[in-house]
Amino acid sequence: MTTYTETAAPLHSEQGWFSRSESWLDSKGKGAWIAAMVLGFVFFWPIGLALLFYMIWSKKMFSSSFRHRSASKRWARHSMSSTGNSAFDAYKEDTLQRLEQEQSDFESFLQRLRDAKDKAEFDDFMDERAKAAGSEDSAKES
Template identity: 75%
Template sequence: MTAMTSPTPAHSQQGWFTRSEAWLDQKGKGAWIAAMVLGFVFFWPIGLALLFYMIWSKRMFNKSCRSHSRKPWASHGMSAMKPSGNSAFDAYKEDTLRRLEQEQNDFEGFMQRLRDAKDKAEFDQFMDERSTMPAEDSSDEDRTEKSH
């Protein structure tokens, strides 16, 4: 007697974890959060494990849980550095980027000077308070010695 093996569907070959993960991804971030909350309610280590998994797999911070399967939009950020082919636009872009870098450097320098001035003012105030305290303390000691 020979056993006939029927072809198994692809999803049955996957583990239960993979199927669950795919199902939650289809439902979106709300399903992940609901699963985590239910995990905390019924058995807190499950909720904690789901929270750690969501953070580790970056599901917590994606706009959508399904976005990790598509090409990430963040890779387009480097396209700003590539030449567009239009020389006038490229010159304008280069000038604007140079100007923005200069403004950023100027602002950072201003903030550093502001922090330095604040630190100096706080230190000067501390030194002024410190210089007046020993004079008051020594005069108190002199009065108590004279009264004895």
């Protein structure tokens, strides 16, 4: 009699326990890192100290949005993986390229808009300055 034993691979089997726990803490936010550090100090102070040094070294303590960065990394990893359907993969690649082009066009439009606003404000400033200088000159001549 033959039995079939299913061996399920653990999630993220290609990553080590440290990478998995780091990803988990990143997904929970800065508060989770701080809580882990405090718990490390409470239970065994070298662990808390190691977590503190790691957070400072990796700049997790001072970054405001590492949750957003890690989420965008996960999305980028997921969006670049092949589905096995070549037609869909080609469509997805074309769509991503089009969206990237639209984003860069929009960013350049916003930059031109900011430049035009800055130029208009500077021109207004120079006009006001010239008017003020003109009124001072006419006041001195009188």
